[in-house]
Amino acid sequence: MQDANKNINQEINLTAKDLLKRRAIIKCTPDQTLAQALAALNRTHDAAFIFDSNDKYLGVINPYISVFKSRHPGDTKIANILFKPPQLTLDSYVWDVAKLMMDLKIYFLPVFAENGDFAGVVSVNRLFDALAKRDDIVKQINLDTKSEVRTIKEDANLDYTYNLMRDARVSRLPVVDVRGRLVGIVTRFDIQAVFSEPMKNRSWAPRIGEKSSYLSQPLRNYYHKMVVTAPVSATALQIISLILDKQVGSVVIIDKNRVPVGIVSIYDLLRAVGKLRPQVEGDMNVKVADDFANKAQLEEILDKFYSKMDRFNPVRKIRFVLDTKRNAAGVPSRYSTHMMLTLRSGRQYIAKVMDYDWKKAVRKTVDKLRKQLTA
Template structure:
């Protein structure tokens, strides 16, 4: 199946000189995945809703201030698997589609997932969901929620009570909606003071409850259909026998990533925000992760995902980069993360942490085997 079969020419578009206030209104009225930005009719880039929600740019600024020019550009004849990889590695839910060098339309994550929906019965949620989950307590502040969302480059956070039971979920969209409602009710006074007071409010005031969940044993098709029905970008994954506790998160991006898995002999490594990769090649990334994985011979890596996130802080012009490496293996998921100035440094720190975690897992496994042997010997007495 080619992207030509599922891409659309129906998309939102604004000029690069348009006010961001108008861009916000387009998102509110039409709810697009992203808005195409043009300059005198020529393609300039994309503005995504997440960019707009996470920015502090005033409404009077021009659209080109937030325009992403590094969004991957898709050809109408590209295959679904390759485009799914491009969306994941470009960290975007929408991409422009070109034909003979001219902008033809756009492709979204929803369009791809809808096209392959019938084939998702072969996967279970447990096979592809993310196990490592950042959670919040009900009395944590909105400011803390925003920091977690930015630092971890995620869009949703499960909320738990003092007993660790799932009571709600908060997303970037929830926070933006809550802020707009608060500002509408507080049209007078010091806006900076209002904002600071809002950031001190507990997440309980803005979270969604009850939470839509999916069990780990459910099919990925069931999960995606539920996301479509409720217009969700992800679902909280719960243990098969208990929907009160958090076992992980499944997002549309996780499903797209699964579409790109290959059966190659060499490890499949996927890099999100590949444009930040500087001073190190994809092959060097693959070799470093393979070297770490080989230190635990009983562990087979099915898939490796490396994510780079750029922070505003810089040193001599080099940005501070956060790197997270996640391995999906026959021993479960293993991760390592770290930050440094430049992607090469950040990756090395993350690899070191990953190696420590792999060796720790190896030690735990060895301890379990030793305990098992000891128990067997005791039972023979």
């Protein structure tokens, strides 16, 4: 089964190495502020890459994580809030790149060489540009252009807009007039500036009965009146081309009366590309003593770990050994573990633990491997 998967991947032959960007990378230093980093970015899902004075990669800063998810003030030092995404390698396949971008909601990600050195960056634009040239991949993308779409009236204020985005878990809203016709679009990034200002004397949550003036600003000061649209019949290639040509994060699908009937975002396209990844059964081997009574429980823990890791770092196989140490009376006294994880890129990680409790030993082993993968 794995050999079949390998053959399919080789036929596609499109990896992070083919998408790599080595120049014109947005860089910041850890002593800069969040506001300084955000000033260099254009969209919620962009990223600035953090390097120290020796040009060593430290992590990334992303508006979605730092502002909308964590709500850090603009004067926060980058060193205190930088994020380390799971590592892509030069051999990571295109669907794995797409899925990681989708899962993290970050559309610029670092790529590392086999020795762990920073190799460059993959961006969603480079990914889409490569896909647009590969009819053999694009024709497999299954895209639903007509779906439920949240809209907002043009006379709304910033407070209502922000809360609707947060509650509906969307990053953009088509703006409509009283007849429901499309007149514009607003994204999280459009209103981000208000929330990224230094907040030494400002609270995120106004007291009951108070109405903060900055939240009462009208939406019309923030939304874009020029919207890229397409009909329901648009293909994946046509939508990808519109996103690339117009440099937008989404395309609003409209009917003949300019009423929004759907919206296709970069996120939707990434999800569709991620689903192209060949499905294979995981290869996991667990070895325990014949009289170990908790093998099913052990395998359940490892299955959960496998599923989580495979989302970000495609796993080829896991080998796990639990050895029971006994005292003079033959009673189990300690447990030692040895776990080897092999990624589809070929990289291997090993962790060993000794503990008096088998479950603690297993969890400590899993945590050790997780830390290695995110280091």
